[in-house]
Amino acid sequence: MDMKVCQKRRETLMSHMGGGVAILPTAPVRVRNRDVHYPFRADSDFYYLTHFPEPEAVAVLVPGRSHGEYILFCRDRNPEKEIWEGRRAGLEGARALYGADDAFPIDDIDEILPGLLENREKVFYSMGRYPDFDAHLMTWVNEVRGKARNGVHAPGEFVDLNHILHEMRLxxxxxxxxxxxxxxxxxxxxxxxxxxxxxxxxxxxxxxxxxxxxxxxxxxxxxxxxxxxxxxxxxxxxxxxxxxxxxxxxxxxxxxxxxxxxxxxxxxxxxxxxxxxxxxxxxxxxxxxxxxxxxxxxxxxxxxxxxxxxxxxxxxxxxxxxxxxxxxxxxxxxxxxxxxxxxxxxxxxxxxxxxxxxxxxxxxxxxxxxxxxxxxxxxxxxxxxxxxxxxxxxxxxxxxxxxxxxxxxxxxxxxxxxxxxxxxxxxxxxxxx
The missing domain is CATH 3.90.230.10 (Creatinase/methionine aminopeptidase superfamily)
Structure with a gap:
């Protein structure tokens, strides 16, 4: 898949978002039995916009962000784990190979993502698909709400991302x-x-x-x-x-x-x-x-x-x-x-x-x-x-x-x-x- 195709899709989606921010996690890794996992397959919506094939990744789209509108949280390079599990794109690969404007380690998402929600009017997100991630998202939103006395406002509306994105995919x-x-x-x-x-x-x-x-x-x-x-x-x-x-x-x-x-x-x-x-x-x-x-x-x-x-x-x-x-x-x-x-x-x-x-x-x-x-x-x-x-x-x-x-x-x-x-x-x- 040409990364320009994914870029065009992201641009189309962001044109409908106004002052919002879109958050798309990929699918979680699923255990088949004990320490054996099912073959990983990326979430379709996530893959449609990113073409990023690895687990433990989250795409964030922030229209108008000066440092880049497409942010990808993903696993960092780890030579020891890559010997056992295979090669990773890492932060550099996320940018060079998959078109991310900015990339951060997935382990740092709790520290970084709340800042991306600050002073945004809406969150575009598919609630209910991944309940564990839903809970993380609400934690981040509540963290931003806690800064109200500092003049920071949290998103006031959640918009179902499916409505726009699935019409595009059709x-x-x-x-x-x-x-x-x-x-x-x-x-x-x-x-x-x-x-x-x-x-x-x-x-x-x-x-x-x-x-x-x-x-x-x-x-x-x-x-x-x-x-x-x-x-x-x-x-x-x-x-x-x-x-x-x-x-x-x-x-x-x-x-x-x-x-x-x-x-x-x-x-x-x-x-x-x-x-x-x-x-x-x-x-x-x-x-x-x-x-x-x-x-x-x-x-x-x-x-x-x-x-x-x-x-x-x-x-x-x-x-x-x-x-x-x-x-x-x-x-x-x-x-x-x-x-x-x-x-x-x-x-x-x-x-x-x-x-x-x-x-x-x-x-x-x-x-x-x-x-x-x-x-x-x-x-x-x-x-x-x-x-x-x-x-x-x-x-x-x-x-x-x-x-x-x-x-x-x-x-x-x-x-x-x-x-x-x-x-x-x-x-x-x-x-x-």
Missing amino acids: FKGPEEIRLMKRAAKITAQAHRRAMQACRPGMKEYEIEAELLYEFKKGGSAYPAYPPIVGAGRNSCILHYTDNNAELKSGDVLLIDAGAEIDGYAADVTRTFPVTGRFNGEQRAVYELVLAAQSAAIEQVKPGKHWNDPHETAVRCLTQGLKDLGLLDGSVDGHIENADYKRFYMHRTGHWLGMDVHDVGDYKLDETWRLLEPGMVLTVEPGLYIGEGKHIPAGFSNIGVRIEDDVLVTREGNEVLSRDAPKAIDEIEALMKK
Whole structure:
């Protein structure tokens, strides 16, 4: 990521702040067990504005400060610890490599940050995300309040930073789109690899290993979320992550997995038969979901509202469920009564970006917002037909979801994950034994 991009983002944010100060801590390090930690991943808002990858860091934006508006608190260089834990940027690197106007040791934040709050009207901050840091912030504000007799005034208002910053993040710039295309391309290759590797008798985790190999090989440090690899009855569990069952002949395999590249996520789902050939019922359900997805993607264009793809998918799926004999009665009635939710219980998509379920309002003034160029969303209709006496023979335990990452363009849309096969003929040809 070009540091000029982050600088421009900071300048845009500060243009909305007036006489305020913005404070953004990165994510804390989390313990997995005893003295083992989870791999560190920076807070998305913090990383969006700084691109600083290290833990124990806080960014402060102070518009109009004579010594520099962007201040970064971070770990100082420590040769002994760096032998054990890896290299640090240090204060000099924070300035030279990451564009900070000024940098201070994180250990000195209690002494320095209260001074940055003095005589500022507002604090822009995301309260509640990190409760421990919330407490530190209130301590610093109260310290400034204690100087009132010296003519110093403390900020009188807290402003939710999410409102401004998340609207900025909703619209992806060229650098972000480039990263998301790369993440989608790596993800598509991983799904192709999984299709080619799949055999009856394998375990779900063996397929997961194929995905993770391709992610890492492509340059993804880790997946954007825990992969879902569910066969047979597990394909009907929306967020299934046990990934330990055997793949059996006659099952479909649903894979929901995406790579992350430099903080940006892909989110792609494909479903295919374990044997490499769709049977009649599997084909019927798959073709219905694919038709619903195609119709929904056509609704992704400027001027359409957020809910148009979902409404289109729901109508298509409900009509198809009736045609398959899984629903009986009026399509309009089933939609009005939400009867389709027995088989399709989730929305048709979500925003995508630095977070898999990315930030950004879905409604403005209680109205579904209009789609605009630069937005990226998923389109992911599905049907999940479990077990039961009312399920026609042959349809039990067929879970199908087809999900793509779609960029809204000026002309319409671009499917970023188009390299992942989803046509039946293409899947069967790829899996041909």
